[in-house]
Amino acid sequence: MSDILVVRDIEKTFGAVVAARDISVVVPVHQTVGIIGANGAGKTTFVNMITGHLTPSKGSIHFENKDITGLPSRDIVRLGISRSFQVAQVFPTMTVLENMRIASAIANSRDSILDRLFRPIDAPGAVVEADAALDLFQIARYRHAKAVTLPQGVRKLLDIAMAVAGSPRLLLLDEPTSGISIEEKFGLMEVVMSALKTRRITVLFVEHDMEIVGRFADRVLAFYDGTVIADAPPKAVLADPKVQTLISGTQRAHVGQADA
Amino acid sequence: MDIRWSLVASVALSLAYTGGASAQQAPAADAPPVKLGIVTFLSGPAASPFGVPSRNGAEIVIEALNAGKAPAPYNTVGFGGTKIEAKYVDEAGSTAQVVTEFRNLVQRDKMDAVVGYISSGSCLAVTPVAEELQALTVYFDCGTPRIFEEKARKYVFRPPPHATMDNTAAARFLLAKKKDIKLLSGINQNYAWGQDSWRDFVGAMKALAPKAAVDKELMPKLFAGEYGAEISTLLTSKSEALHTSFWDGDLESFVYQSQARGLSRRMPILGTAVESVIWRLKDKLPDGTIVGARGANGPLAPDNAYSRWFKQIYTERYNSPPNYPAYQMALSLLGLKVAWESAQKKKGSGKPTTDEVVASFEGISFDAPSGLVRMALGNGHQGIQDTAYGIYKFNKQKNEGEVVDIMRFPAECVNPPAGQNADDWIRDGMKGAKC
């Protein structure tokens, strides 16, 4: 088993504001890592740095032993790291199928202008792949609906399906269940996680719901004030009093009960 | 695919359209009229100073000709007894549009002749098309000498003189008034007409007064409107005269702004196209301004039966005296009439063909409100005339500007001899000028 992602001492500052600091994380392949933390704790900044949306002010990021620090997102995507977004990033005026076909076609093209000029969008390989992906994420019945009309959960699934189109080895999910009703959350995560398991993808996901983290993560990173304050299996992290005080907010409730 | 609709649409539209047009233009009398297409600026900035006066000139002259009421020898009805029917078209738009509309006039509307074009660009673009379509085309205003210098033409004529004489005569007039002039400046619009005018003028000055130096050479963009910086520059200059080929809007704006800052007290304006604004500027145009009218037009016109007639009928109808584009339009129509009638006479009876009119147009001479025209250049296709310059003086009693101190220059003094390129002629010192 080798390490797919090695992050060393990265830091991100915006002027005087420190958004992330002293973060070092090593992720082995096929692990599923949950990321927790309050709003503004640096979770999304962390994801943004790994996917090239932000360049770290300090430190390095290696993916499969390749230094990817500061590369533009599109190159990082081409190397095999993909991501989904807190607010689903799809093409709203296009149908679900069209969205998926674009993603598959790009994944099937080589990174050259000429190749993309001469490769038809409806090449058979990409079409078959797109249909398969819609089936895998169980959104095939929405195939002819415009993305703008989709329910939130379906839009999230489409977003993730598109992120997976390029067969990434590492996938970062930024709050996959945000904006989804509590009843639907588990169903959605089941679909996503089983799909990713069949593709054997290493996953990092940002999540607020501790139950979901406990259920799906092999390991949890807890963020507070721009840095990682706990890194262990879910049970251990959730039981950590520091985490309980600063993040999950359960500690005070327990204390209150104890006093009563 | 939508292409097939283009076919349907274009055929339907064109059929409906030509059908409608031909019904409209069904002959009213027995003899079909002579159809003239008149092209001039009816919209845009050039409409007010040039386009509308020339259209007015065309209307009034055609009306007089159709009534047989012009002074002899122009007192036959229309062209050789046949009435004239005119169609007016806007010259504004891209060159492609101008050429398309020219083709429409010739091929769709079957005009007997096209009279028009103010912009030199239009004339240059229309010329090869006129030759290709073998369509008789008469230019009335555009100034560039290039038309007949680039190539010999058969179907294209320009009875009014080209712009070379405007600036050679301007130089001669300036030197007649200020023999020892040492320093002069120029302000001209940054486009072909302004650049050509300035080059011709400087060339002529070099030939005639090698000691006179050029100080400021200003080239603001066309329709700039605001000339504060230019006026400041000129205020710091010791120039004794300011050459300009500005016209209408830009000229008026420049005059207002330079008046307000006392530029005219330092140096007089020598304007090759000042005549077009004197009726409006009145006392705002400083006394002492040297007035050009692109020929002996307007107040510079010689006193003859034709100029009196034209000024009278125009003023009666439009409540203002005609300016030079109107004169040039009148001149061009009269020239065409002379050529048409002489062709008709040669033929004996019936309507002369285009080739017959062309043959009798070449090299003729005729009288116009601005004096005698001789089709002497460009193998008889380009007219020359005597020209004149004068000095502006505002008459308070009449509340009207007048031009005094008029000096006339014979055609051969200010135009290149036949067969010689105008630019070269000026550069080589205007050899052979007969003054």
Place this chain on the structure above:
Amino acid sequence: MTMPARSSLLGALAFIAVAAVAPWMPPWLVSLATIAFANALVVLGLIILWRTGLVPFGQALFYAIGAYAVALIGRYTSVRDVFVVILAGAIFAGIAAYLVGFLLARYREIFFAMLSLAMSMILYGILVKTETLGSTDGFHVEAGTFFGYRPQGVWLNLSIYWLVLGFSAVMAWLVSLYFRSVAGSLSNPIRDNEIRVEFLGISVDRLIHLKLVVSGILAGIGGALAALAVQHVDPAMAYWTTSGGFVFVTILAGAGSVGAAFVGSLVFELVRSIAIDLVPGEWQMILGTVLLLTILFLPEGLGSLYGRLRRRKDAAS
């Protein structure tokens, strides 16, 4: 038969029909259609950008470069073959588009429009200052030859017309292929969501750069053909109102289909010509009204009419 194949066949038939009737069309209509179809090639380029959400107010830059390339070759060399000079026009326009693309591709929306306008106005300024090329008067374009054959009289206009049609057909076919390629399909996605496109592994700027070059080449060919048809070039070809005219036709045509560019351009020329004929002093008002009504009541342009018609027919059958 598949949809694209059916459209291609219909398109080819339409082009052949429009070409075949030429000798029986009134000559003025042939000239008008020549200009209209030459301009339609520029509009085709605009449609490519339009689908990406970009509207250039300076496409006249490439149009003028194509035209001046043809004119200058005619003036300073002895090369007259129409195919060679048009190719030269396309190449020069393409190079220009490639160069300004480094700057322009970073801009979107109004800023893209304004900067492209500035670029074309700089070329306009340079051409106006070039007195040896006649400044604003422009100069004559030498007539072209077809593999050594020099058409005369009526055949001159007809050959230019067929030449324009030939180029139109080829370009329309190539552009419709382009729209079905991966690069071409990314127009709508870029307009919808650039971030997603970037995170699919594509450089949006580079893709827009490519689209600029493609549209620049089309504008260059359009300009080259227009120069051969009008036989005259002048700096006004680079002026912003020329660009405005192309945008106008694009709105009229709609970005929905390749064929619409040709219909729209032809309708525009006809409307303009008829307006000038009927109200010589106020024809701009008619054009403005047509544009306004199109935007208000036919937001997808003339091309959408055909689509509506076909849907109705499909529903009926």
Place this chain on the structure above:
Amino acid sequence: MLTAFAIVTDGLVYAAYLFLVAVGLTLIFGVMKILNVTHGSFYAFGAYGAATAAGIWFDRGLPDAGGFLFMALFAMAIGLLIGIIIERGTLRFVYGRDEVVVVLVTYAIFLILEDVIVLIWGPRSYAAYQPMVAAGSIDVGDLTLSIYDIGLVVLAGVVAAAGRWALKYTRYGRLLTVVIFDRETAAAYGINVTVVYTVTFLIGAMLGALGGAVMAPKISVTLGIGVEVIVLAFAVVAIGGMGSVEGALIGALIVGISRAAAVHLVPQLELFVIYAVMALVLGFRPYGLFSQVQPRKI
């Protein structure tokens, strides 16, 4: 020395003209995100209106001082009138469409209005020089300056200051600032965005007409003056940053001084100055000097 002084004064006068022409455009863009081509028509209608007013006033031999005020008010009234017609009659139907489509709507209206001018005033040109002549001039060394020009500079300064003050300290100004900053939030806070749009458009229309009115005495009011102004105002606004009043002021100063310097030092370059400055500024600051564009959050 004299040249340097002349460059500064000429630059200021030209900048004042540019600012007065551009301020209405930038305001409308800032609030409504509309690049308003009809701004050229406002300018033209303002100039024609002022010339008409000058005719009415001075033909009766009324005093010069009131004449200018009458011209300005008359022009702004015309601006208000066509502003209402355009906004209520067409623009409000296209709010929410693509920015570029709205630009084309204004372009169409501009084409129509160009011919409306011909229908109302005919193709002849008009003059309204009286206020400039009445203002007189002063001599500074060899240079004679027009007092009317100095008045223009003062007026531009007053408009800039008033604009700043109004945006900062009046209720409506603060409303505008909110709308400029974030349309959706403004709507969420119960601001009636439609009314804000209408009022803004009318203010912009009146400012455009005022620009035409104050230039009318200096120029010949003739067909096509609107076309020239559009591109000029666009360039100024693009340089300064679309939607920013300060930006329009700085943009006008940069263009004004550059052009004056070009005329005095290298007159051959005058034709390019504006576009060269624009390309240069945009090359380094893609959204202008005072832009309010923020990167999108993900």
